[in-house]
Amino acid sequence: MPTIRIPTPLRKLTNEQEVVQAAGLNIEEIIADLDKNFPGLKERICDENGNVRRFVNVFVNDEDIRFLDEKATAVNEGDEISIVPAIAGG
């Protein structure tokens, strides 16, 4: 299964686990599966339409899904997914 890196502010929802696993063929399915195991995670990552929030970045093997297929981005066995809040500054 793909591994997912959870950022510090969301680890309260994953029992402080930094890396978790989830099943799914694309990001949308992965997030749905995550929410099943860690209730409340989806609403922190996605807006009411199920799209990834503006100030949350989701990377599949270091590629921002905004420049792939957004939530339909395909995920393969062994992929690394990172959820990273945007950094404000400048």
Place this chain on the structure above:
Amino acid sequence: MDKNSSPYFTSLKCRECGRLYPKQAIHVCDFDFGPLEAAYDYEAIRPVLTRKLIESRPQTMWRYRELLPIDGEPTVGTQVGFTPLVKSDRLAKALGVREAYVKNDTVNYPTLSFKDRVVSVALSRARELGFKIVACASTGNLANSVAANAAAAGLQSYVLIPADLEQGKVLGSLVYGTNVIGIHGAYDQVNRLCSEIAGKYGWGFVNVNLRPYYAEGSKSMGFEICEQLGWKIPQHTVVPMASGSLLTKIHKAYSEFTKLGLVEAAPHKVHGAQATGCSPISAAMKKGVDIVKPVPKPQTIAKSLAIGTPADGYYAIHTMNETGGSAEDCTDEEIVEGIKLLAETAGIFAETAGGVTTACAKKLVETGKIGADDSVVLCITGHGLKTQEAIIGKCGEPRLINPSLREFEALIAGEAATFKS
């Protein structure tokens, strides 16, 4: 409410979901990670903040203090702002517009850039919150301003900058006795490191955990423009964009003055300017999208604008669209030409970011985005002496002669001959 709390500046508010937060050193919404912004009680401000009251106050940015996010009296940078708004007919002619003004923050006090505005607010607030150490991630101007204002206020400071900045900007921080830390990397990497340090060390990073306060300081540039135009919003404003924050805050200033009845509502366009070598906001705007694609390796002489992941890019795009404004970008050669054009017509020596603003204003006129019969304000944000590397050897060289009248006359005669041919 705490009796020392401002009756006007009420809370911090998430720009995305609207959740309210206390006025502390926090900058991101716990729920959706949206940026926090200062919120005000405009109903309380309206009867107090009149044109007459503002005009009776000293000529600094603090004459609009009810609209700035601190609780008490400002204690850092009390002399900052109220820079000249210069009407230049020669610049107007060169650009091809009816009327051109330069909001001249090259002479902002004390460090010759608009960053003194944001630092004045951030450090006044840092003191109210009890910080003893302040810091910033910077492309140069902010570092200069944090260093100078912290020194004057007796605060310890750390400024973190990309290691390859212009000499003038490095020296312009070191001289104040601050701790300058050069990072081998681009600004975005410096910024990422600073957010880690801010979390771990508990320092007051003006553009990280103090960002909601810091960012509001930029509004004063917009307030001043309106007041100096005779309490009017300019038809066009051209603003340089790095993070995109200044552009959104100038527009916020216009909106607040309108809301408070200090100016009449009027159509106005806010345009953004970037260097082509780091133009994530302008590129998105030109494509008609609001998703900003980061620039991993900025390549431009306008180092002060070289932010590849602009935090306020999305909001800047929406501000431009909302006002009917446009974005433009320009090459390094055009930046140098822009610096020279502004200097030769308005007598104002701007840093590279000012070259960007001037060159992009020219393009906006050439493409009809700013009409020939229109009036435009150029926001010129930093002094040219800070970025001399960019134009050395590109403005000619002095002619050298001995102290002899004969040699001088030969030189002038030679020029006259050249001129005639």
